Amino acid sequence: SKWWNYRSHMTKLAAIPTVGHSGLLSSYLSAYRFIKRGGAIVQEGCDKYRGGPFKIPLLDKWIVIISSTDMVEDFRKAGDHELSLQEAFRETFHADLVLGKQPAVDPYHVGVIQGALTRNMASKLGDLYDELAAAFNDEIPATNEWVETMAVEKVLRIVCRTTNRIFVGLPLCRNEEWKDIVIDYATRCFTASQSINLSPKFLQPFVGWYVNPRPASFKRANKHLRPIILDRLEKEKMHGLDKDAPQDMLTWLINSGNVDERQRRDPVNLVLSILTTNMGAIHTTSMAFTHALFNLALRPELIDILRQEIEPVIQEEGWTKSATGKLDKLDSFLKESQRVSASFSISVQRKPLKDFVFTNGIVVPAGTIIVASPRAIHFNESNYPNPSEFDAFRSYRLREAEGETKGKNMSYKHHMATPDSSYLTFGVGKHACPGRFFAVTELKLLMSHTLMYYDFKFSDGADGPKRNEFGGRLNLDETTKLMFRKRGDSN
Numbered sequence: 001s002k003w004w005n006y007r008s009h010m011t012k013l014a015a016i017p018t019v020g021h022s023g024l025l026s027s028y029l030s031a032y033r034f035i036k037r038g039g040a041i042v043q044e045g046c047d048k049y050r051g052g053p054f055k056i057p058l059l060d061k062w063i064v065i066i067s068s069t070d071m072v073e074d075f076r077k078a079g080d081h082e083l084s085l086q087e088a089f090r091e092t093f094h095a096d097l098v099l100g101k102q103p104a105v106d107p108y109h110v111g112v113i114q115g116a117l118t119r120n121m122a123s124k125l126g127d128l129y130d131e132l133a134a135a136f137n138d139e140i141p142a143t144n145e146w147v148e149t150m151a152v153e154k155v156l157r158i159v160c161r162t163t164n165r166i167f168v169g170l171p172l173c174r175n176e177e178w179k180d181i182v183i184d185y186a187t188r189c190f191t192a193s194q195s196i197n198l199s200p201k202f203l204q205p206f207v208g209w210y211v212n213p214r215p216a217s218f219k220r221a222n223k224h225l226r227p228i229i230l231d232r233l234e235k236e237k238m239h240g241l242d243k244d245a246p247q248d249m250l251t252w253l254i255n256s257g258n259v260d261e262r263q264r265r266d267p268v269n270l271v272l273s274i275l276t277t278n279m280g281a282i283h284t285t286s287m288a289f290t291h292a293l294f295n296l297a298l299r300p301e302l303i304d305i306l307r308q309e310i311e312p313v314i315q316e317e318g319w320t321k322s323a324t325g326k327l328d329k330l331d332s333f334l335k336e337s338q339r340v341s342a343s344f345s346i347s348v349q350r351k352p353l354k355d356f357v358f359t360n361g362i363v364v365p366a367g368t369i370i371v372a373s374p375r376a377i378h379f380n381e382s383n384y385p386n387p388s389e390f391d392a393f394r395s396y397r398l399r400e401a402e403g404e405t406k407g408k409n410m411s412y413k414h415h416m417a418t419p420d421s422s423y424l425t426f427g428v429g430k431h432a433c434p435g436r437f438f439a440v441t442e443l444k445l446l447m448s449h450t451l452m453y454y455d456f457k458f459s460d461g462a463d464g465p466k467r468n469e470f471g472g473r474l475n476l477d478e479t480t481k482l483m484f485r486k487r488g489d490s491n
């Protein structure tokens, strides 16, 4: 019956063209090629099928890649009963095993991020900025002499500490071991899920058992978090909903109305939810900030323009949510930085729960992972004229032209945090990244602080950042160095 199901599935998939080999054995060759040359293979499909879908063999499955805004628009409109992000993630990330049953099957942290975290951003912004400034002081002290830093690592530690001020509060966010645990957790989870994906299906349970990072990370995180959780639960038990409880992600998870009482008060669930939220938040934000720093170091002429926007706003409003909302040029620059430097060849995935029919008539059989190609969308001339040009104020001009930066009822169409079928940095539709408002605000604070208090540049003779690729995703080379010094009058 398995063979029969496989044949009927492949018959339906046959209508979608293949990039690489499609024979039973030869497709494995293509799958191996995809690991190191995924970007080039997706590009080949995009060039050959010009906006039409195509399929690619991976070692354990076929995936269908879509690269046109029309098909992404169908993706956006589909309901959860048709296309599921959660089921795609459970399959491709092996989330039940790697992250644990609760975050994989009932990810109630998503609702807490969308709700309480986003709602409380204005009131928590002072804390966020305090932590950010303190983290910069410790990681990159502003000196009169240029100092060389390993940019990726420094930024990760600053973002981790800043973010955790809002996730778990003081003093844990400053604890060195805690920072190591949550930074490592994301890396280990990605490595583990990739290792499982690289194994034949019948070996996956054994490989999964061997590489699973969760038991060890849970044990280490639990040591720090459990006493805090028990203390907060105890106070809640004694006094009811504790109004004086620290306002952070942990408290919002404990108070979440999205799950039943037993689940939301279970210390194991709480530790796993905090670890999982960190996994979604830290590396993504750090990479975005590092890319932005590199893009400014490559184009120093933008620095003064951004400083001229930032300084008067911060002088007038201080480090507030309202101030970050006024940094329109910075918003546009950060958006362009993500578009040009951080567009993966494949990202934003869904799993059809029944055969899915796109508006153009293409049918993808139930169970086949469909993945959009942000790179194809972001480098399409009809979405972004002169797509390979880094045009920092591209969306700023669009916002101005459409009256968005003026007037009370401005729309947020071209804002960085607004997902769209032609802008996939944060995904699309109902499941677009729930942390995007937090991420964009944090990025603006990080960038504004750096521009106001530091000069920075690549080391003399360095030729800019290097990237490496794994299975269609780009990673920044961790050895790339940046020089920092206290801001002077001139460079």
Ligand code: HEM
Residues within 6 Å of the ligand: 085, 086, 107, 109, 110, 113, 277, 280, 281, 282, 284, 285, 288, 347, 348, 349, 424, 425, 426, 427, 428, 429, 431, 432, 433, 434, 435, 436, 438, 439
């Ligand atoms: C620049 C930073 C970030 C980027 C580029 C980013 C990107 C993304 C993308 C592409 C998705 C998939 C959306 C889709 O498939 O439609 C996603 C989902 C998600 N992100 Fe982010 N993200 C960032 C920051 C954050 C932060 C700060 C948090 C937490 C506070 C977070 C939490 C999540 C979660 C929980 C999901 C899963 C949503 C779901 O299952 O419905 N992300 N993110």
